[in-house]
Amino acid sequence: EIVLTQSPATLSLSPGERATLSCRASQSVSSSLAWYQQKPGQAPRLLISDASSRATGIPSRFSGSGSGTDFTLTISSLEPEDFAVYYCQQGGNWPLTFGGGTKVETK
Amino acid sequence: QVQLQESGPGLVKPSETLSLTCAVSGGSISSNYWSWLRQSPGKKLEWIGHIYHTGATTYNPSLKSRVTISMDTSKNQLSLNLTPATAADTAVYYCAKQRRDGFHNWFDPWGQGVLVTVSS
Numbered sequence: 001e002i003v004l005t006q007s008p009a010t011l012s013l014s015p016g017e018r019a020t021l022s023c024r025a026s027q028s029v030s031s032s033l034a035w036y037q038q039k040p041g042q043a044p045r046l047l048i049s050d051a052s053s054r055a056t057g058i059p060s061r062f063s064g065s066g067s068g069t070d071f072t073l074t075i076s077s078l079e080p081e082d083f084a085v086y087y088c089q090q091g092g093n094w095p096l097t098f099g100g101g102t103k104v105e106t107k
Numbered sequence: 108q109v110q111l112q113e114s115g116p117g118l119v120k121p122s123e124t125l126s127l128t129c130a131v132s133g134g135s136i137s138s139n140y141w142s143w144l145r146q147s148p149g150k151k152l153e154w155i156g157h158i159y160h161t162g163a164t165t166y167n168p169s170l171k172s173r174v175t176i177s178m179d180t181s182k183n184q185l186s187l188n189l190t191p192a193t194a195a196d197t198a199v200y201y202c203a204k205q206r207r208d209g210f211h212n213w214f215d216p217w218g219q220g221v222l223v224t225v226s227s
Binding site for chain 2: 001030031046050085087095096097098
């Protein structure tokens with residue numbers, strides 16, 4: 001099974017700052033990586049698929065990059081509604097697996 | 108837009124069967140893949156398995172011996188059975204539409220989730 005390691009576990013930032021989240025896979029997943037946002041009491045919401053394709057309705061301040069084993073989710077300028085937990089998920093190898101999450105909190 | 112809604116008992120006794128349903132609206136389950144996932148109290152997300160509209164299933168090896176996913180096209184709903192349930196199965200359970208593009212798989216949208224506690 002492919003293990004996804006997200007870092008940092010917690011990111012403390014202020015609105016307007018840039019957020020850079022990392023996801024590392026234990027073996028290559030090519031570009032088969034997705035990112036989700038989860039707010040308290042809600043289900044995860046798809047942000048990015050195929051490493052860099054924004055889902056429908058996702059603002060352009062969210063961008064994804066990477067391939068192989070190293071991936072990055074960047075939020076160019078944090079809005080108040082962006083403070084949440086973010087998960088990566090690999091979608092090219094069975095079983096499908098998720099990272100442990102990065103919490104973006106207000107500094 | 109497809110919407111999903113999970114339902115089922117919120118409390119299950121150890122060694123019994125955890126049974127959930129997922130009602131799909133705004134689209135037919137007679138196409139695409141449909142998945143069940145869960146999130147433990149520690150927030151770890153786990154893919155349980157999926158069913159294709161043909162009825163073919165794939166399960167996570169960690170749960171394969173205990174899980175069954177099925178579908179009822181007449182009701183446009185999915186079902187999940189997990190037996191025997193243990194305390195480690197306590198989690199929020201989600202159903203989701205699984206998107207596939209070649210070898211790529213991701214989940215969108217998700218249901219709101221249902222909390223299931225396994226306890227005597």
